[in-house]
Amino acid sequence: MRIDHEIPIALRRAYLALHRATDSAFVKYGVTADQFVLMASLARDHALTQRQLASRMSSDPSTVRAMLVLLEKSNLVRRESHPADARAKTVALTPAGKRKFQQLWKVGQHIRDTMYEALQPHEVTTLIRLLNQVSESLNSAGDESSDQLPSAPARR
Amino acid sequence: MRIDHEIPIALRRAYLALHRATDSAFVKYGVTADQFVLMASLARDHALTQRQLASRMSSDPSTVRAMLVLLEKSNLVRRESHPADARAKTVALTPAGKRKFQQLWKVGQHIRDTMYEALQPHEVTTLIRLLNQVSESLNSAGDESSDQLPSAPARR
DNA sequence: TATTGTTATACTCTATAACTATA
DNA sequence: TATAGTTATAGAGTATAACAATA
Numbered sequence: 001m002r003i004d005h006e007i008p009i010a011l012r013r014a015y016l017a018l019h020r021a022t023d024s025a026f027v028k029y030g031v032t033a034d035q036f037v038l039m040a041s042l043a044r045d046h047a048l049t050q051r052q053l054a055s056r057m058s059s060d061p062s063t064v065r066a067m068l069v070l071l072e073k074s075n076l077v078r079r080e081s082h083p084a085d086a087r088a089k090t091v092a093l094t095p096a097g098k099r100k101f102q103q104l105w106k107v108g109q110h111i112r113d114t115m116y117e118a119l120q121p122h123e124v125t126t127l128i129r130l131l132n133q134v135s136e137s138l139n140s141a142g143d144e145s146s147d148q149l150p151s152a153p154a155r156r
Numbered sequence: 157m158r159i160d161h162e163i164p165i166a167l168r169r170a171y172l173a174l175h176r177a178t179d180s181a182f183v184k185y186g187v188t189a190d191q192f193v194l195m196a197s198l199a200r201d202h203a204l205t206q207r208q209l210a211s212r213m214s215s216d217p218s219t220v221r222a223m224l225v226l227l228e229k230s231n232l233v234r235r236e237s238h239p240a241d242a243r244a245k246t247v248a249l250t251p252a253g254k255r256k257f258q259q260l261w262k263v264g265q266h267i268r269d270t271m272y273e274a275l276q277p278h279e280v281t282t283l284i285r286l287l288n289q290v291s292e293s294l295n296s297a298g299d300e301s302s303d304q305l306p307s308a309p310a311r312r
Numbered sequence: 313t314a315t316t317g318t319t320a321t322a323c324t325c326t327a328t329a330a331c332t333a334t335a
Numbered sequence: 336t337a338t339a340g341t342t343a344t345a346g347a348g349t350a351t352a353a354c355a356a357t358a
Contacts, residue, residue, distance in 0.1 A: 001352080004268045004269075004272055004283050005196065005268070006279065007268075007271055007272070007283060007284060007287075008178075008268070009193075010175060010283075010284045010287040010291070011167075011170060011171050011174060011287060012174075012193065012214075012287055013214055013287070013291045014167060014169065014287040014288075014290045014291045014294075015167050015168065015170075015171035016214050016215075017214065017290070017291045017295055018168075018290075018294060020165060020214075021297070022164075023326095029290035032347070032348090034347080034348070035347095037165075037168065040161065043226040049316075049317095050316075050317065051315090051316065051317085058168075058169055058172050058173065058176075059172075059348090059349085060348090060349065060350055060351095061316080061317070061318095062317090062318085062319090062349080062351085063348060063350070063352065065277075065317075065318075065319095066347080066348070066349085067347085070346095070347080071218045073193050084355080085315095085316080085357080085358075086357060086358085087315070087316040087317070087357045088315090088316055088317075088318095088357095089316080089317070090172070100344070101202075109345065110297075111294070112160045112161070112163075112164070113160075114157075114293050114294060114297045115163055115164075115293060115294065116160060117164070117293065118289045118290055118292070118293035118358055119286065119289060123264060123286055123289075124162075124163065126282060126286065127163060127166075127283070127286040127290075128163060128166045129169060129280065130163050130165055130275065130279055130283040130286075131163075131169070131170040131283075132169075132170075133230075133274045133275060133279075134170045134173070134174075134271050134274055134275070135166070135169045135173045136274070136281075137270050137271060137273065137274035138170075138173040138174060138177050138267070138270055138271065139173055140272045141177070141266075141267075145193075149297075150331090156181050163328070171349085178350095178356075179349090179350095185326065188324065188325090189325095190324080191324090205339075205340095206339075206340065207338085207339065215325090215326085215338070216325090216326065216327055217339080217341095218326080218340090218341085218342090219324095219325060219326050219327070221340075221342095222324080223324085223325075226323095226324080232321085238339090241334080241335075241338095242333080242334060242335085242339095243332095243333065243334045243335070243338065243339040243340070244338090244339055244340080244342070245339080250313095273321070277341080310314080
């Protein structure tokens with residue numbers, strides 16, 4: 001009952017340490033850690049739809065929308081109707097958003113450096129590989145119906 | 157600019173996958189993933205003070221208090237004044253809380269199984285070790301004043 | 313019919329600041 | 336003076352359900 005709780009505990013601890021370090025480094029720039037992740041997705045792939053964004057961030061469309069509304073207020077992000085699909089909207093960083101992202105990237109560099117200096121180069125690749133194995137197992141397990149909890153709907 | 161974003165991304169993805177899987181498994185029991193972590197801390201170490209609990213959960217005392225208020229309403233947790241320190245309170249699971257925790261532990265077993273089956277035994281220990289190296293590096297870095305952002309206070 | 317996004321709504325977690333009581 | 340916890344307050348993220356417009 002103790003051993004198989006260690007991965008969840010260690011994972012939670014590491015994620016929260018990263019999230020808090022990021023939040024507190026960014027607070028004076030008016031951007032949260034999660035908003036930074038959203039901006040990073042847009043910096044990598046320009047002009048995603050909201051649904052694409054949600055899946056990249058492993059988040060919910062209505063959550064993403066709430067975040068976009070906040071980011072639009074700060075003029076960091078712009079939504080435009082999709083050229084090919086009138087239902088959809090494309091989301092992109094504004095020029096100000098791109099500048100802000102560059103700035104935040106630098107501000108956060110010491111956090112990434114700290115993490116990477118704590119690991120050997122081969123440990124970095126191992127850690128990434130193992131984390132991805134964990135994510136994939138959980139995500140694909142979520143697709144099938146659970147064999148432990150057969151029938152009840154997962155409602156709220 | 158791409159390589160040193162991979163740990164944060166993989167860490168976030170794995171943590172959120174775990175958190176969501178846990179939340180959705182527990183929703184019909186009226187307990188969140190974070191509340192489960194709190195209960196697990198109390199199941200391991202009976203009768204912690206609120207501050208001890210906050211540090212075990214790497215959380216904030218006022219956050220913990222808000223969670224405790226909710227858990228007390230559900231009669232899962234009980235606070236009593238500390239025998240030796242009249243300022244402090246000890247927090248413990250109620251009998252109902254202990255039963256609920258046992259139940260949730262079983263309900264969540266398939267999630268832990270999924271994660272552990274995705275890894276070799278030696279990978280489990282490696283993953284835990286690497287995650288802890290990351291956590292420790294970030295937590296100890298937070299103590300010293302940053303050399304990148306010399307003076308400004310980290311206020312809100 | 314299925315999909316994209318919006319709206320309304322509600323709850324949890326998070327965290328600061330000012331405060332009371334105690335050490 | 337420092338510490339434990341409370342209170343008030345605020346905001347961010349999360350997610351469901353009902354809905355409109357479009358594919």
